[in-house]
Amino acid sequence: MQESIDAQPRAMVKSRDDIPQLCYEKLMHEVIFEQALIHPDKDAVVDANSNVTFAELVHRVKLLGRELWSSRFLDGKKTQVVGMLMPHNCDYVITMLGIWYAAGIIIPVEAHFTDIMCVEVLEEAKACAMISSPQHAHKFQSVENCRTFVMGNNWAADLERLHEGQGLEEPARPDIQDIGMLMFTSGTTGRPKTIAGSHLFLHKGALAKEIVREAALNDENDCREGFNVMFVWEVIRSPLKGYTAFVIPDEGVLDPKMFVGFMAKHQLSRCLTTPTLLATLLAAVPKELAELKSLRVWVMCGEVMPMKVVLRFREVVPWCKILNDYSTWESGDIGYSIVSPAGKYQPSKIFAGAGQFI
Numbered sequence: 001m002q003e004s005i006d007a008q009p010r011a012m013v014k015s016r017d018d019i020p021q022l023c024y025e026k027l028m029h030e031v032i033f034e035q036a037l038i039h040p041d042k043d044a045v046v047d048a049n050s051n052v053t054f055a056e057l058v059h060r061v062k063l064l065g066r067e068l069w070s071s072r073f074l075d076g077k078k079t080q081v082v083g084m085l086m087p088h089n090c091d092y093v094i095t096m097l098g099i100w101y102a103a104g105i106i107i108p109v110e111a112h113f114t115d116i117m118c119v120e121v122l123e124e125a126k127a128c129a130m131i132s133s134p135q136h137a138h139k140f141q142s143v144e145n146c147r148t149f150v151m152g153n154n155w156a157a158d159l160e161r162l163h164e165g166q167g168l169e170e171p172a173r174p175d176i177q178d179i180g181m182l183m184f185t186s187g188t189t190g191r192p193k194t195i196a197g198s199h200l201f202l203h204k205g206a207l208a209k210e211i212v213r214e215a216a217l218n219d220e221n222d223c224r225e226g227f228n229v230m231f232v233w234e235v236i237r238s239p240l241k242g243y244t245a246f247v248i249p250d251e252g253v254l255d256p257k258m259f260v261g262f263m264a265k266h267q268l269s270r271c272l273t274t275p276t277l278l279a280t281l282l283a284a285v286p287k288e289l290a291e292l293k294s295l296r297v298w299v300m301c302g303e304v305m306p307m308k309v310v311l312r313f314r315e316v317v318p319w320c321k322i323l324n325d326y327s328t329w330e331s332g333d334i335g336y337s338i339v340s341p342a343g344k345y346q347p348s349k350i351f352a353g354a355g356q357f358i
Contacts, residue, residue, distance in 0.1 A: 023203040024176060028236055029097045033058050035242040044239050047089040047247040048262060057094060057239070063159050064098030064131075069171035073129040073147055078103040078172050079179060081125045083140070085109040085118075086133035087250050088231045091151055093239070095131050096232070100199070103174040104129070107182040107194075108232045115139045122146055125182055125194065176200045181232075206237050222296055226263055226271045228253060230301060234272060253277065256284035263292055272299040272325075279309050286316045301325040305339070314342050 022031065032044070032054070040055035052060065067073065074080045082104040084095050099106050107125050109118055118139040122130065123146075130140045130148040137150045152158075174180070180199040197205075223243035227235040228250065238245040246266050252259035260281060263271065273281075278298065281289060298313070298320055305324045313322055322340035 019204055020207055023200055023207060026203075027100065027174060027176070027199050028203050028206065028240060029061065029100045032097065032236075032239045035239060038242060042242075043244045045090045045093045045235075045245045045247060046266065048249040050090050052090050052094070054239070054242075057097070060094045060156050061097040061101050063156055063163070064094060065101030065171050066163065066168040067149070067159055068098060068102035068104060068129060070168055073149065074102060074104060076169075076172075078174060079105055080129065081105045081107055081122075081127040081182065083107045083109050083122050083125075083127045083130040083146075084132070085111065085113075085136045085139070086131070086151060087111075088228055088235075088247055089249075090247065091133075091155075092231070092247075093235055093245065095151065096236070099131070100174065100180060102171045103178070105179050105182060106232075108184070110184075111136065113139075119143050121184075121194070174199055205233070206240060222269050224267060224269045224294065226266070226268045229273050229277065256281050257288070260285050260288040260292065263295075264288065267294040268292075269294050270297040270299070271295075272301060274302040275300050275305050275309050276303060278313065279306070282309070282312045282316055290316050292317070295320040297321045297323055299323045299325050310339050314340050318342070 026034075036044075036054035036058045041053050043051050044054040044057040045052050068082065069076060074082075080103075082099045082102075084092070084099065084106060085108075086092055086095065096106060107121070107127060109121065109130075113121070115138075119142055122140065122143045127143065127146050130143065130146055131151055132140060132148055134150055134152055137148055140146060140148045149155075177198050177200055179196045180202050181197045183195045183197055184193065223238065223241070224246060225238055225243075226246045226248045227238075228248040231247075235245050235247070246262075246268055248259060248262050248271075252262055262268075278300065295317055298317070300322060305322075305326075310322060313320070318341055320340070321338055323336055324339050325336045
């Protein structure tokens with residue numbers, strides 16, 4: 001893969017910031033395992049219905065990873081493609097890390113994919129395993145040479161009973177340059193296309209946001225971030241830093257009161273949405289937004305940012321920054337500017353234009 005990377009054209013603009021050496025030495029799940037040694041009892045992920053500490057997270061990641069590595073799924077082979085489809089919650093994060101721990105390649109399948117599309121994308125990717133919530137498991141019954149692990153409410157306890165006395169071996173460690181994820185383009189110009197990203201690419205991308213953004217996670221009062229939009233790209237950042245990832249329920253994207261209610265309950269300091277979703281929140285629950293005094297940064301992405309949304313945000317939440325992030329996760333580039341509060345505009349800064357990380 002390195003030869004392919006070297007053959008890519010260099011970006012016209014390159015950040016002055018250096019990539020942390022950590023990206024070249026450790027995989028993301030290894031960094032999170034180390035965070036668990038530092039503060040095992042701290043919450044790693046919190047969703048609307050449950051929470052897992054760092055110690056619990058590591059235990060369940062290894063439990064799932066050993067099962068995937070076994071003869072029932074990956075049969076002890078590295079860099080096998082594993083699909084995943086489930087609600088955004090604690091188990092989603094565990095599944096991502098479990099696939100990486102098992103030296104697998106994640107291919108995220110979206111809930112809006114039709115049954116036919118689910119089969120097509122998994123067969124094209126030659127997926128040999130699928131992890132699904134019970135409500136979606138039927139979509140993968142006809143995928144050729146692909147076994148499905150159905151992640152029910154008691155999956156961890158079930159695996160502990162299954163593994164008792166089996167002496168399952170630890171998975172092999174992936175190489176830094178092994179592919180870690182198969183990503184989809186948006187599909188706005190046709191059927192979504194698949195892009196491969198290495199573990200190094202993904203780790204760089206996660207930390208690049210911390211290097212470049214003025215909104216980097218810097219302290220305990222500024223680390224309470226809510227995740228839902230662009231979930232698979234964003235949610236790992238907080239645990240990498242030893243902070244808690246708060247998972248906003250999927251239903252909240254369609255229910256402004258639920259969305260803001262979750263933020264208020266957990267006193268979140270930051271969030272990422274599309275401009276359209278923020279406009280909906282500003283129209284539906286402006287009073288509730290204005291009461292979120294813990295807010296420090298709201299990140300915009302995925303769409304053009306209308307100035308009318310900026311102006312309305314300045315009226316409702318005048319103390320909070322808007323960071324307009326116009327970049328592409330699948331290309332590893334980050335360009336952004338600060339557009340709120342009023343009078344605080346900062347022009348775009350760019351980190352690693354497209355081509356640097358592919």
